[in-house]
Amino acid sequence: xxxxxxxxxxxxxxxxxxxxxxxxxxxxxxxxxxxxxxxxxxxxxxxxxxxxxxxxxxxxxxxxxxxxxxxxxxxxxxxxxxxxxxxxxxxxxxxxxxxxxxxxxxxxxxxxxxx
Numbered sequence: 001x002x003x004x005x006x007x008x009x010x011x012x013x014x015x016x017x018x019x020x021x022x023x024x025x026x027x028x029x030x031x032x033x034x035x036x037x038x039x040x041x042x043x044x045x046x047x048x049x050x051x052x053x054x055x056x057x058x059x060x061x062x063x064x065x066x067x068x069x070x071x072x073x074x075x076x077x078x079x080x081x082x083x084x085x086x087x088x089x090x091x092x093x094x095x096x097x098x099x100x101x102x103x104x105x106x107x108x109x110x111x112x113x114x115x
Contacts, residue, residue: 001106002045002069003076008052008062010099019096020064024049026089027066033085037078044079045069061099076104 011020028047036043049066052059070076079086093100 001073001109002071003073003104003106005068005070005076005079005102005104007066007068007100007102009064009066009093009097010061011063011096012098015096023093023096024064026092030068030086030089034079034083035085036075037082043070043075045071062101073106 009023011023027049031044031047032042034044035041046069047066049064052063052065068079070079
């Protein structure tokens with residue numbers, strides 16, 4: 001079952017447009033840069049994103065959203081906890097991000113406690 005990883009960013013006040021563009025480019029480049037520890041091949045199934053355009057006004061300062069799809073939970077876990085390319089990106093991004101929010105789910109799984 002695929003795992004969907006949704007991550008939203010709020011930039012620190014004063015972050016330059018060039019730094020924002022750099023973060024966007026680096027985030028999207030993770031799809032090819034993150035390599036599976038066994039196969040040595042890219043393992044992110046897809047990565048896309050954009051700037052918030054909701055009319056609801058409940059974004060709480062989050063402005064940029066990315067959706068990353070993994071083929072399985074093991075790949076997502078490796079990405080989130082061990083992938084050196086991703087972890088380097090996270091460390092760098094902390095210099096320009098005020099807030100990060102991530103939510104992951106497996107399609108159709110709601111758990112017995114949430115129905």
